[in-house]
Amino acid sequence: MSAAVGQRHWLFTFISLAAIWGSSFWLLHAASAELGPWTTAWLRVSLAGLILLPLVAWRRQAGLLRQHARALMVVGLLNSGLPFALYGYALAQLSTGLAAILNSMAPLFGALVAWLWFKEPLSRWRTLGLLLGFTGAALLAANAPGGLSLREGGSGWAVLACLGATLSYGISGNLTQRQLRSLPPMVIAAGTQLGAGVILAVPGVLLWPSTAISASAWMALGAVSLFCTSLAYILFFGLIHRLGSSAAMTVTYVTPVFATTLGVVALGETFNGSMFLCALVILLGTALATGLIRPRP
Numbered sequence: 001m002s003a004a005v006g007q008r009h010w011l012f013t014f015i016s017l018a019a020i021w022g023s024s025f026w027l028l029h030a031a032s033a034e035l036g037p038w039t040t041a042w043l044r045v046s047l048a049g050l051i052l053l054p055l056v057a058w059r060r061q062a063g064l065l066r067q068h069a070r071a072l073m074v075v076g077l078l079n080s081g082l083p084f085a086l087y088g089y090a091l092a093q094l095s096t097g098l099a100a101i102l103n104s105m106a107p108l109f110g111a112l113v114a115w116l117w118f119k120e121p122l123s124r125w126r127t128l129g130l131l132l133g134f135t136g137a138a139l140l141a142a143n144a145p146g147g148l149s150l151r152e153g154g155s156g157w158a159v160l161a162c163l164g165a166t167l168s169y170g171i172s173g174n175l176t177q178r179q180l181r182s183l184p185p186m187v188i189a190a191g192t193q194l195g196a197g198v199i200l201a202v203p204g205v206l207l208w209p210s211t212a213i214s215a216s217a218w219m220a221l222g223a224v225s226l227f228c229t230s231l232a233y234i235l236f237f238g239l240i241h242r243l244g245s246s247a248a249m250t251v252t253y254v255t256p257v258f259a260t261t262l263g264v265v266a267l268g269e270t271f272n273g274s275m276f277l278c279a280l281v282i283l284l285g286t287a288l289a290t291g292l293i294r295p296r297p
Contacts, residue, residue, distance in 0.1 A: 014254075018257070019258045026267065028091060031088075031224060037085045038085050040085075041084035042201060045197045045225075049193035049197050051230045052190035052234075059184075064184075068191065073199060076193060080196045087099060087103075093155050094159070096260070097275065098144060102137060102141070102159070107252060108166075108290070110169070110174060111170075129285045133286050140279070143275065185238040189233035239251065249290075253286065
């Protein structure tokens with residue numbers, strides 16, 4: 001494969017993943033509204049893992065799941081189980097567009113974790129990027145319904161849930177690059193989803209809703225499991241393998257475009273100029289913090 005063809009291939013993968021994950025906020029909102037965040041997260045990762053397991057077995061790579069079971073479970077919890085539940089909770093109060101913009105901070109947290117935990121150097125421009133990114137997030141969150149209040153009617157807990165999810169993504173991206181990079185993307189995708197499913201089984205069952213679940217909620221769950229999880233994580237871990245964790249996580253720059261569009265069209269949400277400006281500040285900060293933009297000295 002020539003360099004040009006290879007570049008087009010990964011660009012197509014990148015845009016496809018952004019579109020798939022952009023739609024996941026809408027689908028997750030629909031499923032979590034009836035199933036609840038923890039049960040939705042458990043069923044989502046479990047179904048995704050079961051979909052991928054036969055493909056791993058067909059490739060005769062099941063032994064790798066046993067060899068790396070502990071690391072796969074930890075990464076699965078941090079990269080799937082916990083963030084899915086947190087976003088399911090947050091989307092009950094926040095618009096899909098706002099949640100997606102906060103989700104775009106994942107590379108920002110990835111850079112912060114790499115600096116604090118793995119001692120990667122942090123230049124003055126990357127430091128400025130961190131400050132810009134978190135400033136943009138604070139301004140965006142302040143405009144959420146009810147502001148940042150943690151009391152009833154406020155969006156404080158929902159915003160903290162989104163930030164907790166992005167921090168979890170940042171940690172898992174670094175762990176994946178350092179502990180699982182030698183594994184095939186299919187094995188990582190299947191193993192992490194199955195591992196997360198095992199961990200979330202208890203809260204998923206205990207918090208099972210007492211009311212009947214509509215067909216539309218089950219359809220949303222099926223779509224988010226098959227496309228936004230099984231397929232998406234094969235693409236994502238392939239990008240990490242090819243580009244590295246920081247570059248792969250920049251897919252969240254593009255995700256809000258698709259998420260916001262679907263939110264406006266399908267859910268009747270609003271997207272105003274203030275949200276747009278805050279999004280630009282966050283994306284600029286993230287681009288500086290991850291080194292995507294490197295100003296000359």
